[in-house]
Amino acid sequence: MSAKWTDPILLPIPESFESQRLIIRAPQWDDGIKVNEAIRESIEELRPWMPWAQQVPTAEESEVVSRQGRVHFLERSDMMLYLLHKTTGRFIGSSGLHRIDWQARKFEIGYWIRTSSSGQGYMTEAVDRITNFAINVLQANRIEIRCDSRNAKSARVAERLGFAKEALLRSEKQGVDGSLRDTLVFAKVRGAEF
Template sequence: MDTFPPILRDFPHQFETERLLIRLPLPGDGVYVNEAIHESLDHLKPWMLWAQNPPTIEETEINVRQAHCHFLERVDLRFHLFEKKTKRFIGSSGLHQIDWNIPKFEIGYWCRVSESGKGYITEAVRGLTVFAFEILGAKRVEIRCDERNIRSRKVAERLGYRLEGVLRNHRLAVDDRLENTCVYAMTPDDFRFQSSRQRVSASQ
């Protein structure tokens, strides 16, 4: 078992993809996040427990600062997504349910509704997948989602995550229906295979 204290782990707090700046939450982000949540409530409500009621700016800022602390403590790594050219807040992703002994992570994500359908979440999750394996030394990365959430499932499948199984009647969904939870995962071997495929595709 790895006894190295997670809080002492050093790694970058931000990185860039083709269109996105992806960084840890910072004090002051609450106003941008709150605006995106309010804009997207109807879009988020079917899938996100935290989106059932519109938060105040103060409540969102408290949540952002808690996420900032959790990031520094290495207990949860939320990342905020910003479009590089406009600095517009796009949404949020991150590495959650962390087990540093493996290490293992679960990627979650949401996008503000006005920016959905533009490939930002796929781009962000691809970047976080690379970050998890190449920077954090991940041995397993998961994406879990409601079986009915086709958009989330397509992100995982597009990036080469394997559907390992469906947990039937796994939990109560936000609409109080029993949820079948899809478990997608990637290991270092899967990651290397996907990376080699992308290199071959790019060279053709």
């Protein structure tokens, strides 16, 4: 699929969309306190997988990350997305489209969920909706999910949503503990999975 190149900053990309139970949206000013509360609750579950979760951030540090996420979204260089419960407004977790290659229309979905919201299908619901957003709105040709091979919960989200397991990259990345980790690569590709 060949399309005329348009600078991504000119693309009319909505800042918010919904799934059955969630509002999925770009970060906004003053989101940091909600994000920080979820990180504090979930730090022990996040620490093995997320380099940024080795220490509990301050609320101000979480606000800085949220504001940077907003700027990157507007620049179209990275698309951090926050997951909020439609009824309560509670911050459920974070996801987004990262490592974007606009010319190839390739995106990587990353995600984490707060501990008290885990196991309720929220992340599968969110990733499914973000995948559809990437396909239908952003005209994605390739969508990847990458995770540490030992992160079974993360891998199950990709498997449930029909992402094809393409590779096990051995000793591909340094883990938060300094050891070399294997990375699983899952993907959906236009013409094959959608």
